[in-house]
Amino acid sequence: MKKGTVELISVVKRYGDSEAVKKINLKIDGGSYCCLLGPSGCGKSTTLRMIAGHETATEGDILLNNRNVTDLPPRQRGTALMFQNYALFPHLNSLDNVTFSLKIAGVSAGERKARALDMLKLVNMDQFAEAFPDQLSGGQQQRVALARALINQPEVILLDEPLSALDPFLRTKMRTELKRIQQQLGITFIHVTHSQEEAFALADQVVVMNQGFIEQVDSPQGIFRTPRTAFVAQFIGGHNIIEGDLAPDQKALVVKDRAFPIPDTFSQENLSGISLRCDQISISTAPTATSLPDPLTIDFVEYQGSYVHVRGAFQDGLALSVYQSDHDWLDKPVKEGDAVYVTWCIDALNPLASIAP
Numbered sequence: 001m002k003k004g005t006v007e008l009i010s011v012v013k014r015y016g017d018s019e020a021v022k023k024i025n026l027k028i029d030g031g032s033y034c035c036l037l038g039p040s041g042c043g044k045s046t047t048l049r050m051i052a053g054h055e056t057a058t059e060g061d062i063l064l065n066n067r068n069v070t071d072l073p074p075r076q077r078g079t080a081l082m083f084q085n086y087a088l089f090p091h092l093n094s095l096d097n098v099t100f101s102l103k104i105a106g107v108s109a110g111e112r113k114a115r116a117l118d119m120l121k122l123v124n125m126d127q128f129a130e131a132f133p134d135q136l137s138g139g140q141q142q143r144v145a146l147a148r149a150l151i152n153q154p155e156v157i158l159l160d161e162p163l164s165a166l167d168p169f170l171r172t173k174m175r176t177e178l179k180r181i182q183q184q185l186g187i188t189f190i191h192v193t194h195s196q197e198e199a200f201a202l203a204d205q206v207v208v209m210n211q212g213f214i215e216q217v218d219s220p221q222g223i224f225r226t227p228r229t230a231f232v233a234q235f236i237g238g239h240n241i242i243e244g245d246l247a248p249d250q251k252a253l254v255v256k257d258r259a260f261p262i263p264d265t266f267s268q269e270n271l272s273g274i275s276l277r278c279d280q281i282s283i284s285t286a287p288t289a290t291s292l293p294d295p296l297t298i299d300f301v302e303y304q305g306s307y308v309h310v311r312g313a314f315q316d317g318l319a320l321s322v323y324q325s326d327h328d329w330l331d332k333p334v335k336e337g338d339a340v341y342v343t344w345c346i347d348a349l350n351p352l353a354s355i356a357p
């Protein structure tokens with residue numbers, strides 16, 4: 001087992017009568033970058049805090065390197081939590097903020113300074129060692145907070161929405177920095193976010209949570225190309241979700257009066273519908289041999305730069321979103337009120353399961 005491996009076994013967290021985390025099982029490989037992704041209130045911060053030891057698990061076990069840490073206090077776990085608001089001591093400069101825990105642990109002044117400067121260098125803040133928090137920008141404070149979390153050489157670092165307070169430009173910059181630092185140190189990073197873009201950019205493993213359950217654990221590509229449930233497909237965006245009933249011959253999904261052919265490979269058990277990527281649908285102004293026979297009437301066109309979001313509905317009310325490349329759109333711009341014909345390849349369909357695991 002790789003150093004820094006975290007396992008959650010049937011972990012439950014209850015606050016009074018309400019269950020914030022519902023019997024989740026999860027293994028996070030040592031040395032990987034894991035993002036816990038989901039909407040507000042889905043239980044991701046509670047899960048993170050239970051791993052850190054700042055919240056007790058109501059049921060289940062938390063293992064770090066096969067060692068059961070469920071009942072250990074935070075300091076004895078080998079983890080470090082970086083708080084959302086950075087929580088730097090305002091009366092201490094960057095260096096003293098970073099050395100603080102070493103001082104408590106009785107490390108000599110010389111070693112404290114050397115180790116803290118190494119950490120500040122790692123996060124590109126060595127030139128601000130003497131600066132106080134109120135003299136630093138949000139991004140700089142965050143780097144100091146990261147250095148402070150790393151100073152005790154944790155095997156796992158836990159980050160709760162670390163980029164949410166930064167402006168979009170700094171957020172992207174710090175994202176790159178976080179990935180670089182994780183790769184340089186080779187330790188496990190567990191990062192809570194509600195941004196799928198952030199999770200896709202950073203993670204080796206994305207854990208999508210919803211209402212206290214884990215809906216899917218996969219690589220960013222796996223999540224995007226094969227979302228497991230309608231919730232995942234909807235949350236990450238860029239997909240049409242078509243819900244319907246399986247035809248008696250199991251070769252099509254029946255939606256209202258139409259039957260969408262589906263591949264034989266779909267597991268029919270639990271099938272609640274299909275997802276269809278918006279960028280895998282093509283549009284033509286006249287019917288083609290492979291297009292659906294009835295036209296889609298466009299009700300919305302939104303320019304997004306590299307693509308154009310075109311949405312429309314068939315006469316029976318079924319709506320579809322299409323992402324056209326800006327090149328294709330500029331070639332033959334479609335507009336609200338136009339009738340178009342849509343085509344996709346059967347392989348572009350993805351089965352959706354009806355229930356979370």
Ligand SMILES: Nc1ncnc2c1ncn2[C@@H]1O[C@H](COP(=O)(O)OP(=O)(O)OP(=O)(O)O)[C@@H](O)[C@H]1O
Nearest residue numbers: 015019020038039040041042043044045046047194
């Ligand atoms: N200390 C607490 N006491 C009672 N309920 C709590 C407590 N902490 C969290 N909860 C509840 O548990 C659920 C999960 O909260 P949690 O903070 O883990 O969600 P989250 O996905 O991290 O959301 P956010 O992104 O908004 O922080 C929510 O319904 C929340 O109201």
